[in-house]
Amino acid sequence: MRKIFFNLVVIIFLLIPTSFSQKDSIRSIIVMIPDGTSMSVLSLARWYKTFTTGEPTSLHVDPWLCGLVKTHSSNAPIGDSAPTTSCYMTGYLSQTGFISTYPPKTEQDLTPIDENRAYQPLITLMEAARIKLKKSIGLVFTSYLMDATPADCAAHSYNRKYRDAIAKQMVHNQIDVVIGGGSQPIIPYVDFLKEEGYDVILDNIDEFRHSKNPLTWAFFGNTEMPYNIDRDTAEVPSLAEMTAVALKKLSTNPNGFFLMVEGSKIDWAAHNNDTKTIIDEFLAFDEAVEVAINFAKNDKHTLVVILPDHGNSGIALGNTNSNKGYDKLSLTQIIEPITHHSVSAANMADILAKSQPEEIPQLFKKYYQIDISNEQQKEIADALHYHLNKNISTEEKKVSLSLEKTITKIVNSNLYIGYTTYGHTGEDVFLALYHPYKQIQCGLITNVEVHHFLREALRLENSIDSLTNECFVPHQLLFQSASQLKIDSINPSTVQLHAVVGKSKIVVESYDNFIKINNQPIKLSSVPIYVDKNSTFYLPREILRYLP
Numbered sequence: 001m002r003k004i005f006f007n008l009v010v011i012i013f014l015l016i017p018t019s020f021s022q023k024d025s026i027r028s029i030i031v032m033i034p035d036g037t038s039m040s041v042l043s044l045a046r047w048y049k050t051f052t053t054g055e056p057t058s059l060h061v062d063p064w065l066c067g068l069v070k071t072h073s074s075n076a077p078i079g080d081s082a083p084t085t086s087c088y089m090t091g092y093l094s095q096t097g098f099i100s101t102y103p104p105k106t107e108q109d110l111t112p113i114d115e116n117r118a119y120q121p122l123i124t125l126m127e128a129a130r131i132k133l134k135k136s137i138g139l140v141f142t143s144y145l146m147d148a149t150p151a152d153c154a155a156h157s158y159n160r161k162y163r164d165a166i167a168k169q170m171v172h173n174q175i176d177v178v179i180g181g182g183s184q185p186i187i188p189y190v191d192f193l194k195e196e197g198y199d200v201i202l203d204n205i206d207e208f209r210h211s212k213n214p215l216t217w218a219f220f221g222n223t224e225m226p227y228n229i230d231r232d233t234a235e236v237p238s239l240a241e242m243t244a245v246a247l248k249k250l251s252t253n254p255n256g257f258f259l260m261v262e263g264s265k266i267d268w269a270a271h272n273n274d275t276k277t278i279i280d281e282f283l284a285f286d287e288a289v290e291v292a293i294n295f296a297k298n299d300k301h302t303l304v305v306i307l308p309d310h311g312n313s314g315i316a317l318g319n320t321n322s323n324k325g326y327d328k329l330s331l332t333q334i335i336e337p338i339t340h341h342s343v344s345a346a347n348m349a350d351i352l353a354k355s356q357p358e359e360i361p362q363l364f365k366k367y368y369q370i371d372i373s374n375e376q377q378k379e380i381a382d383a384l385h386y387h388l389n390k391n392i393s394t395e396e397k398k399v400s401l402s403l404e405k406t407i408t409k410i411v412n413s414n415l416y417i418g419y420t421t422y423g424h425t426g427e428d429v430f431l432a433l434y435h436p437y438k439q440i441q442c443g444l445i446t447n448v449e450v451h452h453f454l455r456e457a458l459r460l461e462n463s464i465d466s467l468t469n470e471c472f473v474p475h476q477l478l479f480q481s482a483s484q485l486k487i488d489s490i491n492p493s494t495v496q497l498h499a500v501v502g503k504s505k506i507v508v509e510s511y512d513n514f515i516k517i518n519n520q521p522i523k524l525s526s527v528p529i530y531v532d533k534n535s536t537f538y539l540p541r542e543i544l545r546y547l548p
């Protein structure tokens, strides 16, 4: 009997490490989004790297490419950053400008829309990872906090331009690590964030490198980060360094983390058809991919998903200059002229704005190594006039190309790189995956399916929708038994809800996770969202727990 018992104990003991092991579990997720990156950008960046290093080479993302993503809005095949990343984060298609918010019905919907849910905030994977799974969460980007892609992860609005409301939500959404561009919008929140225990670092690379606090918000550049090509490397970190710092801080949480890293300004450069800057921004993003993959390989519990949100510019290797003889062009002929471009078009516009018109030809020689014609010089001078003259109506400005686009039109005219538009494009985008223990064949998946894949990896299959219902209850429903219910507009971005339920006086301020019940401050786990379209506060059900 004793022997049988002993054997049983041995068997159970042997079983424990396999049946209860965490070996096959994803603890952390890194989602990496090169904003507005069409497939040709990868081909071009790879050839650029091959030419400049002098040997056949690959991108860091290359080994992990595994499929394509069909990405679009709820009512348009060509997407905008707000609804496209929203869809990865929430699992719902939405409209241009909508930040993780359910869309209203339109006449051109591509998917069934439930009118009753219009404007409802939708919980994001990042919010769910924090609230449900107690993971740390982080955002790394090169644009600014309230820009569509970072906002999609941790804010809710039907209008991406409501930047004050979006910034306030993000500040109150308990994001452990934020590293990005744009110090200016953070200034009003520095004291609050410090009181909450954060290191707040504005344009200080030494402080950034020495901070040991796992709670850190760090920003570089006044309104956004400079393009990588224009970056002062002594003052501003690379996207790869920002990613490494974020990973170091987030990985201190034993529950794991959810991090979104965005190469934000690939999209901006693509809107300008700024060839060298597109390539350079993508290569900087690709360096961050290397950092993330190396982290995941060491960690063995981290999933890395790399995918753009939408295409942009119709960029192509080959254009009307190569209608004939395209197959005779050498790598040198295609790439070498691009290597001579040393500034972004946006930076060149600033340089031109500070110069005299007669200096235009020598500035093009200096920064692009090209000789411009008299006609091109006049085009630049005209665009410069529009650029500098604030009194010219925006209507008049709209019919002329901006200074940046006039610069790239001239610079691109000798290249073999083509563009079809200054806008977004609707083709499928690439999908790359690093999974620590599974080989995944993807084929073509939809943006909704990307969300479900991430949701499953987090083991949140059934809880995302229920969490939306927990965190965003319309105030009329939550406070059904209220004897008083009043909404006061304090200023355009601050609205207060006053409710009296039994003997409790409740005051909720829009986008602030601290509420007051009988004058006592209470910290909520999610942020109350006010939607002016239907005069509704969407509130967490947890408020009821604090009522006597």
Ligand SMILES: [Zn+2]
Binding pocket: 036, 081, 267, 268, 271, 312, 424
């Ligand atoms: Zn864009």
